[in-house]
Amino acid sequence: MILTVTLNAALDVTYETPPVSRDGVNRVTAVHRRAGGKGVNVARVLAALGEEVLVTGLAGGLTGQAVERDLEEAGLAHAFVRVAGETRTTLVVAEPGAHTLFNEPGPRVTADEFADFLRTYEALLGEARAVVLSGSLPPGPPADAYATLTAFARERGVPAIVDADGEPLRCAPAGRPAIVKPNAEELARAVPHGSPEEGAAALRDRGAGSVVVSLGAAGLLAVTEVGTFRARMPYAVEGNPTGAGDALVAGLALGLVSACPWPDRLRRAAALGAAAVAAPVAGAFDPGVYEAVHPLIEIV
Amino acid sequence: MILTVTLNAALDVTYETPPVSRDGVNRVTAVHRRAGGKGVNVARVLAALGEEVLVTGLAGGLTGQAVERDLEEAGLAHAFVRVAGETRTTLVVAEPGAHTLFNEPGPRVTADEFADFLRTYEALLGEARAVVLSGSLPPGPPADAYATLTAFARERGVPAIVDADGEPLRCAPAGRPAIVKPNAEELARAVPHGSPEEGAAALRDRGAGSVVVSLGAAGLLAVTEVGTFRARMPYAVEGNPTGAGDALVAGLALGLVSACPWPDRLRRAAALGAAAVAAPVAGAFDPGVYEAVHPLIEIV
Numbered sequence: 001m002i003l004t005v006t007l008n009a010a011l012d013v014t015y016e017t018p019p020v021s022r023d024g025v026n027r028v029t030a031v032h033r034r035a036g037g038k039g040v041n042v043a044r045v046l047a048a049l050g051e052e053v054l055v056t057g058l059a060g061g062l063t064g065q066a067v068e069r070d071l072e073e074a075g076l077a078h079a080f081v082r083v084a085g086e087t088r089t090t091l092v093v094a095e096p097g098a099h100t101l102f103n104e105p106g107p108r109v110t111a112d113e114f115a116d117f118l119r120t121y122e123a124l125l126g127e128a129r130a131v132v133l134s135g136s137l138p139p140g141p142p143a144d145a146y147a148t149l150t151a152f153a154r155e156r157g158v159p160a161i162v163d164a165d166g167e168p169l170r171c172a173p174a175g176r177p178a179i180v181k182p183n184a185e186e187l188a189r190a191v192p193h194g195s196p197e198e199g200a201a202a203l204r205d206r207g208a209g210s211v212v213v214s215l216g217a218a219g220l221l222a223v224t225e226v227g228t229f230r231a232r233m234p235y236a237v238e239g240n241p242t243g244a245g246d247a248l249v250a251g252l253a254l255g256l257v258s259a260c261p262w263p264d265r266l267r268r269a270a271a272l273g274a275a276a277v278a279a280p281v282a283g284a285f286d287p288g289v290y291e292a293v294h295p296l297i298e299i300v
Numbered sequence: 301m302i303l304t305v306t307l308n309a310a311l312d313v314t315y316e317t318p319p320v321s322r323d324g325v326n327r328v329t330a331v332h333r334r335a336g337g338k339g340v341n342v343a344r345v346l347a348a349l350g351e352e353v354l355v356t357g358l359a360g361g362l363t364g365q366a367v368e369r370d371l372e373e374a375g376l377a378h379a380f381v382r383v384a385g386e387t388r389t390t391l392v393v394a395e396p397g398a399h400t401l402f403n404e405p406g407p408r409v410t411a412d413e414f415a416d417f418l419r420t421y422e423a424l425l426g427e428a429r430a431v432v433l434s435g436s437l438p439p440g441p442p443a444d445a446y447a448t449l450t451a452f453a454r455e456r457g458v459p460a461i462v463d464a465d466g467e468p469l470r471c472a473p474a475g476r477p478a479i480v481k482p483n484a485e486e487l488a489r490a491v492p493h494g495s496p497e498e499g500a501a502a503l504r505d506r507g508a509g510s511v512v513v514s515l516g517a518a519g520l521l522a523v524t525e526v527g528t529f530r531a532r533m534p535y536a537v538e539g540n541p542t543g544a545g546d547a548l549v550a551g552l553a554l555g556l557v558s559a560c561p562w563p564d565r566l567r568r569a570a571a572l573g574a575a576a577v578a579a580p581v582a583g584a585f586d587p588g589v590y591e592a593v594h595p596l597i598e599i600v
Contacts, residue, residue: 025403027403027405028403091315093402097323105331
């Protein structure tokens with residue numbers, strides 16, 4: 001099983017509305033609710049590819065229950081640790097011509113709650129072939145939480161992928177993850193000077209096994225233990241970039257558990273990212289685009 | 301006990317945000333969640349005045365559970381009938397200089413669910429001294445639902461107050477409610493021609509015992525079985541008009557169960573409405589303003 005960790009899970013809510021009247025009363029014509037958070041999106045992609053997955057993380061309150069219920073409806077196994085605070089909601093107000101996002105801060109997680117999570121996580125690692133650590137941390141846990149979780153996994157022989165930003169990304173390499181996956185902007189924040197190649201090399205120097213940098217339409221850069229590779233996209237896929245990074249991470253996780261060579265891993269991961277752009281919601285990908293683009297991706 | 305009915309209950313959510321970036325990503329700095337719907341607000345005011353109240357209506361999904369939990373935390377007894385749909389959320393995005401409201405449509409209520417409600421309502425009427433029927437109907441029940449609920453109550457000797465708009469207001473008098481409470485705009489929609497006095501008289505002709513029209517800062521107009529009265533406010537109270545009508549209805553309900561004369565009923569109801577304007581959230585009122593304004597209200 002591949003274990004995905006979402007410490008700051010979310011209920012993703014979309015309001016469809018006519019043009020919004022600011023300072024007025026607006027009728028919501030349709031409401032969509034869906035479990036979210038980057039690790040949840042990764043799990044959806046892996047499950048769609050036939051992989052056994054388990055979603056863990058922290059969930060609280062009735063919003064946490066709504067997240068769990070949506071995962072059950074999607075057939076995704078979960079083992080969240082309960083926290084006293086309320087799981088955050090992320091709201092998209094989708095009016096004609098604009099998608100306005102509102103992000104709740106997420107529940108404050110106590111030291112005891114994080115310790116509870118570590119015990120559960122340790123137990124779940126027993127069955128895991130790889131672990132994916134994705135997304136922001138809720139308020140509370142230390143910035144090096146992903147380094148700690150990665151080190152726990154390593155001790156049990158389980159490789160970890162970290163997809164994070166800011167301080168959690170800067171701290172992550174110390175836990176010696178198999179792969180760190182920033183996009184170009186995240187990498188530039190973590191290593192402020194130099195090219196993407198130099199930034200990736202710096203994260204490897206600090207402990208990351210490999211670093212895969214997503215460059216949007218320009219493809220991927222992978223700086224690995226066996227050399228540097230680039231995935232070049234045959235054409236730009238138009239659509240919704242939200243969740244493309246999560247599909248890419250799902251592809252990298254598959255590469256870890258199938259132990260195929262880096263060029264093949266990278267081609268599959270890049271194809272999944274492109275196929276996710278073609279799908280309307282995060283956590284989904286377009287199988288037709290995946291099949292079509294996969295053989296055309298050039299690895300150099 | 302006074303029974304308040306909220307067929308379209310809501311979870312009122314407020315997002316405090318910095319100035320909103322349309323089509324951008326916005327951080328929510330604080331989230332407030334509170335059980336809402338007009339009948340819930342009426343019950344809060346009555347409970348604050350020491351009256352025994354029971355909140356009923358329809359509730360569904362985890363949002364319905366959140367409404368029930370908030371009522372329990374506020375010490376308000378409730379007996380909602382469960383429906384399969386999800387109770388609506390009303391969201392206020394409160395940024396500097398603007399309060400933008402988003403209203404979800406509410407769950408569609410089936411005929412069976414409404415029949416379930418009628419059975420529960422009938423049982424609850426056994427203990428009720430008055431019933432308050434407030435707010436919009438969810439999609440599903442017939443437009444004359446309030447007339448039906450009023451007639452049920454009348455058969456059991458329980459007087460009803462109806463606070464509604466549109467078709468439910470137009471249909472309400474047929475059930476012979478003790479009091480109908482529109483504001484001036486609602487009355488003008490229900491009886492398009494003539495003065496407020498003529499509109500109120502028309503609703504009495506159709507079956508309403510008394511009609512109390514809220515005129516904002518201009519006070520109240522009551523056309524009753526014992527004559528016509530006006531409540532004149534001594535000064536304009538500045539603040540938040542949301543919930544003022546609900547506090548007024550609470551005052552009218554108190555008048556029904558204490559059987560005090562109309563001028564006294566009206567003075568108390570008008571004072572509660574003004575005191576609600578001085579409070580920051582619907583369902584609350586400022587006791588100091590209530591005490592101060594009450595003796596100064598002129599009834600003519």
